Amino acid sequence: MFDVDTYLTKLGYSGPRAATLETLRDLHKRHLMAIPFDNSLNADAERGFDVLLEVDIDDDATFRAVVEGGRGGVCYELNGLFRRLLQELGFDVKILAGAVIQVNGEFGPELEHIFSCVEIDGEVWLADVGLAGPSYLEPLRVSDEIQEQYGCQYRLVEEDGYRVLQRRSRGAEWSNSYRFKLQYREITDWKQLVPDIAEFPLEQVLIGTRIHSRAFDNGQMVLIGKRYLRVEDGKEEIKVLARPAVFREVVSQILTPGV
Structure with a gap:
């Protein structure tokens, strides 16, 4: 059964529960550090895009598996649980x-990713704990300004009617993460995903590729297949983990917080 106290204990959070920006920032980062992105259950290529249609999660069942059971999850699971937590705490x-x-280099279907935004004191903040990454560790303000977090910069640019989230690590160029419209959605909107993906090449969205990621205090670890990206204080290091023992060690580090 979904329980706020158990959830906050999982995140290691014992601070104020008021619906403030400070609370949101703390919970967002703690979530990314405590609960990994892990598509192991959904990486079966035969399922194709079926996993993208399961956005209407059973909160209690997903809570038992992820928060109590210790496994990771994907965007609709992690952001779905986080959305419920924020609602329970009084956030809009x-x-x-x-x-x-x-x-x-192209964008996928418009409904491929599900995440949240939170309005606080008249400002809108993006909250996304379900993107493999690399991504922002704390919420981003919806604005034109460049925002820096832990050595990385982020900005939202207008392009063809969308807001495009771009990221830049130290010494690198701006790169696209995802695009979206500031259009509030309902879970039922994802029924439209079926025709949207009918002609979209599955190989372009890494169906069948295992993806694991988790944040730490000043960065993030992202493993896509055997390609390992570590970001620390904005500095990126990329390796191909060809040795099985090293690969298993990195998977363990990502999926077991505290290792």
């Missing part, structure tokens, strides 16, 4: 849809 939370940048 809305659902957003995003199209993630693909391996060919």
Whole structure:
């Protein structure tokens, strides 16, 4: 059964529960550090895009598996649970849809990614604990300004009627993460995903590729297949983990917080 106290204990949070920006920032980062992104259950290529249609999660069942059971999850699970937590704490939370940048440099279907935004004191903040990454560790303000977090910069640019989230690590160029419209969604909107993906090449969205990621205090670890990206204080290091023992060690580090 979904329980706020158990959830906050999982995140290691014992601070104020008021619906403030400070609380949101703390919970967002703690969530990314405590609960990994892990698509192991959904990486079966035969299922194709079926996993993208399961956004209407059973909160209690997902809570038992992720928060109590210790496994990771994907965007609709992690952001769905986080959305419920924020609502229980009194935050004004809305659902957003995003199209993630693909391996060919193009954006995927418009409803491919589900995340949230939170309105606080008249400002809108993006909250996303369900993107493999690398991504923002704390909420981002919806504005034109460049925002820096732990050595990385983020900005939202207008392009073809969308807001495009861009990220830049130290010494690198701006790169696209995903695009979205500031259009509040309902879970039922995801029924439209079926025709949207009918002609979309599955290989472009890494179906069948295992993806694991988790944040730490000043960065993030992202493993896509055997390609390992570690970001620390804005500095990126990329390796291909060819040795099985090293690969298993990195998977363990990501999926077991505290290791």
